[in-house]
Amino acid sequence: MSDRKKELADNLARVEDRISTACAKAGRAREEVTLIVVTKTYPAQDVRMLAELGVRHVAENRDQDAAPKAAACTDLTLTWHFVGQLQTNKVRSVVGYADIVQSVDRPKLVSALSREAVRAGRELGCLLQVALDAEPGGTGQTAGAGPAARGGVAPEGVAELADAIGRAQGLRLDGLMTVAPLAGPYAGRQLAAFERLMEISSGLRVNHPAANMVSAGMSADLEDAVMAGATHVRVGTAVLGVRPRLG
Ligand SMILES: *Cc1c(COP(=O)(O)O)cnc(C)c1O
Numbered sequence: 001m002s003d004r005k006k007e008l009a010d011n012l013a014r015v016e017d018r019i020s021t022a023c024a025k026a027g028r029a030r031e032e033v034t035l036i037v038v039t040k041t042y043p044a045q046d047v048r049m050l051a052e053l054g055v056r057h058v059a060e061n062r063d064q065d066a067a068p069k070a071a072a073c074t075d076l077t078l079t080w081h082f083v084g085q086l087q088t089n090k091v092r093s094v095v096g097y098a099d100i101v102q103s104v105d106r107p108k109l110v111s112a113l114s115r116e117a118v119r120a121g122r123e124l125g126c127l128l129q130v131a132l133d134a135e136p137g138g139t140g141q142t143a144g145a146g147p148a149a150r151g152g153v154a155p156e157g158v159a160e161l162a163d164a165i166g167r168a169q170g171l172r173l174d175g176l177m178t179v180a181p182l183a184g185p186y187a188g189r190q191l192a193a194f195e196r197l198m199e200i201s202s203g204l205r206v207n208h209p210a211a212n213m214v215s216a217g218m219s220a221d222l223e224d225a226v227m228a229g230a231t232h233v234r235v236g237t238a239v240l241g242v243r244p245r246l247g
Helices: 003-026 044-052 063-071 088-095 107-120 155-167 190-207 222-228
Strands: 034-038 057-060 079-082 100-104 124-129 171-177 213-215 232-235
Touching: 003 034, 003 044, 003 222, 044 063, 057 063, 063 079, 063 088, 088 107, 100 107, 100 171, 107 124, 107 155, 107 171, 124 155, 155 171, 155 190, 171 190, 190 213, 190 222, 213 232, 222 232
Parallel strands: 034 057, 034 232, 057 079, 079 100, 100 124, 124 171, 171 213
Antiparallel strands: none
């Protein structure tokens, strides 16, 4: 085994241990939580090694980085998640390799994704990205988190956007995603933030019972996400190492 593969195997084992421990503490079965490894900024070779080590879900956040990587990995049995802010001019490319887009946050994106999914003749899974830093009536883009705001729809906009996805051809509403907010009432309170996301998920499932995915938690706070009830955690740094650049 190469040094890099050994490093990835060790890191994966540590993350697996953290998830199992958190599940046990929360009284949940380990199978209730799916690990998604966020491979952004890391090369296709790492994705390949992760697949050999048993990883089945990977995530990317920038199309420029992800498209060639996915193209180099088409022989692997992987589910590709797109978790970054998505511009409509990148939608055609993303629909070419993503199985699930976790960052759906506006009607324009819903129509663009629907059009391209239909054109590609496929069904695309969608998660609504919820901005828990959003002020009531605002959106993630304009709320107090400044230029680093990571997108997302405000909680009160979830129902309407979910219905739009539900009506859209080629799209399948799978659930909700969030990133622990840096601003607003949940800043620094990851567990409370993820519990709030679970509450929003319960509301969503009244009208969309199949939309039961809850994607929350990253390297620093995956335990809080598991404790709150997340079904998917997105882990980058703890598996691949500290990223060479912001991404
Ligand atoms: C980068 C990223 C992650 C992973 O973050 P780490 O702290 O490296 O685990 C998870 N979710 C999203 C949306 C990301 O952009």
